[in-house]
Amino acid sequence: MNKAVLFQQIKIKKSFLCIGLDTDIEKIPTHLLKEEDPVFSFNKAIIDATATCAVAYKPNTAFYEEYGAKGWLSLEKTIEYIRSNYPEIFIIADAKRGDIGNTSAKYAAAFFDKLGADAITVAPYMGHDSVLPFLNHKDKWVILLALTSNIGSADFQYITSGDKKLFEKVLETAKSWADPDQLMFVVGATHPEEIGLIRKIVPDYFLLVPGVGAQGGDLQAVANFGLNKECGLLVNSSRGIIYKSDKEDFAIQAAIEAQKIQHEMETILLQKGII
Amino acid sequence: MNKAVLFQQIKIKKSFLCIGLDTDIEKIPTHLLKEEDPVFSFNKAIIDATATCAVAYKPNTAFYEEYGAKGWLSLEKTIEYIRSNYPEIFIIADAKRGDIGNTSAKYAAAFFDKLGADAITVAPYMGHDSVLPFLNHKDKWVILLALTSNIGSADFQYITSGDKKLFEKVLETAKSWADPDQLMFVVGATHPEEIGLIRKIVPDYFLLVPGVGAQGGDLQAVANFGLNKECGLLVNSSRGIIYKSDKEDFAIQAAIEAQKIQHEMETILLQKGII
Numbered sequence: 001m002n003k004a005v006l007f008q009q010i011k012i013k014k015s016f017l018c019i020g021l022d023t024d025i026e027k028i029p030t031h032l033l034k035e036e037d038p039v040f041s042f043n044k045a046i047i048d049a050t051a052t053c054a055v056a057y058k059p060n061t062a063f064y065e066e067y068g069a070k071g072w073l074s075l076e077k078t079i080e081y082i083r084s085n086y087p088e089i090f091i092i093a094d095a096k097r098g099d100i101g102n103t104s105a106k107y108a109a110a111f112f113d114k115l116g117a118d119a120i121t122v123a124p125y126m127g128h129d130s131v132l133p134f135l136n137h138k139d140k141w142v143i144l145l146a147l148t149s150n151i152g153s154a155d156f157q158y159i160t161s162g163d164k165k166l167f168e169k170v171l172e173t174a175k176s177w178a179d180p181d182q183l184m185f186v187v188g189a190t191h192p193e194e195i196g197l198i199r200k201i202v203p204d205y206f207l208l209v210p211g212v213g214a215q216g217g218d219l220q221a222v223a224n225f226g227l228n229k230e231c232g233l234l235v236n237s238s239r240g241i242i243y244k245s246d247k248e249d250f251a252i253q254a255a256i257e258a259q260k261i262q263h264e265m266e267t268i269l270l271q272k273g274i275i
Numbered sequence: 276m277n278k279a280v281l282f283q284q285i286k287i288k289k290s291f292l293c294i295g296l297d298t299d300i301e302k303i304p305t306h307l308l309k310e311e312d313p314v315f316s317f318n319k320a321i322i323d324a325t326a327t328c329a330v331a332y333k334p335n336t337a338f339y340e341e342y343g344a345k346g347w348l349s350l351e352k353t354i355e356y357i358r359s360n361y362p363e364i365f366i367i368a369d370a371k372r373g374d375i376g377n378t379s380a381k382y383a384a385a386f387f388d389k390l391g392a393d394a395i396t397v398a399p400y401m402g403h404d405s406v407l408p409f410l411n412h413k414d415k416w417v418i419l420l421a422l423t424s425n426i427g428s429a430d431f432q433y434i435t436s437g438d439k440k441l442f443e444k445v446l447e448t449a450k451s452w453a454d455p456d457q458l459m460f461v462v463g464a465t466h467p468e469e470i471g472l473i474r475k476i477v478p479d480y481f482l483l484v485p486g487v488g489a490q491g492g493d494l495q496a497v498a499n500f501g502l503n504k505e506c507g508l509l510v511n512s513s514r515g516i517i518y519k520s521d522k523e524d525f526a527i528q529a530a531i532e533a534q535k536i537q538h539e540m541e542t543i544l545l546q547k548g549i550i
Contacts, residue, residue, distance in 0.1 A: 022378070062374060062381035068389045069348040076343055096374055098398065099337060100425040100490075103297070106337035114343045123373065123398040125420055127427025145400055150375040152402020155448055159441065161434045166441065173430055215375075 001090055001118050002139055003181045003206070007230045009055045009088050011275050014266040016231050017258065018056035018092065018208065020238025021046065021078060022063050027243050029250050039064070039074040042250075044081055046242050049251035053262035056090040056234050057082055058208075079116050090234075092143060092208070093117040098130045105133040112137045119143050121186060121208075124170045128177055135178050142183050144174050146198065149188025149211030167194075171201045180204040187226070189217020189235065195225035199232075206232050212261075213240025219261070223268045231274055237261060276365055276393050277414055278456045278481070282505045284330045284363050286550050289541040291506050292533065293331035293367065293483065295513025296321065296353060297338050302518050304525050314339070314349040317525075319356055321517050324526035328537035331365040331509050332357055333483075354391050365509075367418060367483070368392040373405040380408040387412045394418050396461060396483070399445045403452055410453050417458050419449050421473065424463025424486030442469075446476045455479040462501070464492020464510065470500035474507075481507050488515025494536070498543045506549055512536060 010016050021043050025033075028042045035041040047057065059078055064071035082089055097107045097120060104122075111120045112134075119141035122131055134142045147157055147167040157167040164172070171185060180202075187198055189211035198207065207226055211217035212235050219235060226233045241261070245253035269275040285291050296318050300308075303317045310316040322332065334353055339346035357364055372382045372395060379397075386395045387409075394416035397406055409417045422432055422442040432442040439447070446460060455477075462473055464486035473482065482501055486492035487510050494510060501508045516536075520528035544550045 024381075060374070060378055060381075062372070062378045062385065065347075065385035066381045066389060068351055068385070069344045071385075072340075072347040073344040094374075096372065096398070096401075097337070099335070099369075099371055100423070103335055103337045106299075106335075106341045110337065110340035110343070110346075114341060123371070123400050125398050125400045125431060126371075126423050126425060127430030127432070129425050129427040131427075148375070148401050150401060150404050152404040152406075155402030156400060156441065156445065157402070159434070159436045159444060161436045166431065166434060169434060170431065 003230065006055070006090055009090070010231045013053065013055055013262070014269060014275055015053055015055055015262040016233050016235055016265055017054050017261050018058050018234040018236040019046070019050055019054045019241055019258065020094070020210070020236050021057055021059040021242065022238045023242070024063055027246065029246050029248060031248055037074055037077065039071070040077045043078045045251040046254050047082060047086070049255035050241065050258040051086045051089065053258040054089065056092055058092040058094045058236055060094040076115060083116055090119065091117045092119045092121065094121050096121050096123050096145065098123040098126050100126070101129045101133055104130050108134045108137055112140045119184070121145065124174065131174070131177060135182055140182070142178065143208050144170065144183065144185050146170050146185040147187050147191050147194055149190045149215050149217065153188065168201060171198060175202055175205065180206065184208050186210065189222045190215060192218060192221035192225050195222060199226055199228065203228060206234060208234045208236065210236040213237040219264055220268070227272055227274065229274065231269070278505065281330070281365055284365070285506045288328065288330055288537070289544060289550055290328055290330055290537040291508050291510055291540055292329050292536055293333050293509045293511040294321070294325055294329045294516055294533065295369070295485070295511050296332055296334040296517065297513045298517070299338055302521065304521050304523060306523055312349055312352065314342070314346065315352045318353045320526040321529050322357060322361070324530035325516065325533040326361045326364065328533040329364065331367055333367040333369045333511055335369040351390060358391055365394065366392045367394045367396065369396045371396050371398050371420065373398040373401050375401070376404045376408055379405050383409045383412055387415045394459070396420065399449065406449070406452060410457055415457070417453065418483050419445065419458065419460050421445050421460040422462050422466055422469055424465045424490050424492065428463065443476060446473060450477055450480065455481065459483050461485065464497050465490060467493060467496035467500050470497060474501055474503065478503060481509060483509045483511065485511040488512040494539055495543070502547055502549065504549065506544070
């Protein structure tokens, strides 16, 4: 998927919502535990209930790897289900990978060719040759960590060299590696004040913004600082949507929550003249 | 496994060799392709042929994830095989994970509880709360990326803040998170000149040193700069050992290469008075 197609979906759905499929068997409704694959059953219900509101889904691999090969199978089935039933939706493997060149090439094969994701999150620490192998896949995306939503982001991402913080250096360096049709950046919603600064460094790149909802980020502030003329934002909510209820009505409650966020996003997109 | 037990194994085997199980189905001998699980069959033969020379094995998850759930199963079987047959050997999941706290806790469950690895490699970019959940597991280890072996290490790891480079800052910050019984650092063999500097910052911590062999690093130089009184080094070779031959004699050739490196290591350990 390229950027134009993604923006088209945003305009059609009037939404820039990404839903994180961080599916934890200890948090899903107990009635699903009798299913053959409770994680997939949960995801399927969540996806069917929210697909009209979401332009992207983002399964985080940790939640699947916890169950080993069986968990990886749930992940494969989930991505295949989205791909078959909602081909317009952008699928992000939130994997935070990155290794030496020949190894990153294997990760690219794993996530793009085998699993069929559109995008993968990548950690920048190992530099350009850990990232470039992912960019050899046409219409596939790297979403590079820049400024993360957690408190530990302060440990290294804010280190200052000259007049630049490390996350600024990551943005400035990485934008020479790929254009905005293959590269996005992760910027936590917990740093709205920095999103404006980041938007100046990478005006045309999409930002994937986690941290709205359970982590405390504010959608309106993120939008004020981060929107560009092609939207330029995918705002993620995971726990705030998928665990809205732990009863049999979990999918309906997730749909209601996703619709609520979609309505807020629609209002914002209209106000800003983007749709 | 704690550090004393690891050092005991180093003394018994007169070796600080870690063998990387970066098993690529395109590189293994073709006669194995008729096996039900060629990757596991290859690993099993390599492990049986080299276990007397190696104190650690290091499967890199990328090479398994390329084959999805099936690959993950090969990884599970490989680790179970080492655990059952060579319980003294230290098992490193070279996964380079790291995420927000609740997600890193899931990775810790995946790699320590489910998969049974002793250690996992972790990327430092996201800071302390992305690393600490791994340290809640007794006798399990984090091996944190500090200075990696690839050329891209120059992009960010050498950024200077005040009088410190980023990799020095990572070492100094991370050593406050855990003692040398649960934390090691990845330092590429391609930077022997920096290993001496790093040894001064973290005198008592083990260093996992990839990059000897295919990547061009030199064992003697690494040992000169990196050894401490409890050895303090695990030097990894992957391709240089496991792909020494692509014929039916692959396991024998791997054993010969591993023995060659073990002999070099024995000489070094004797010269330095460590054994």
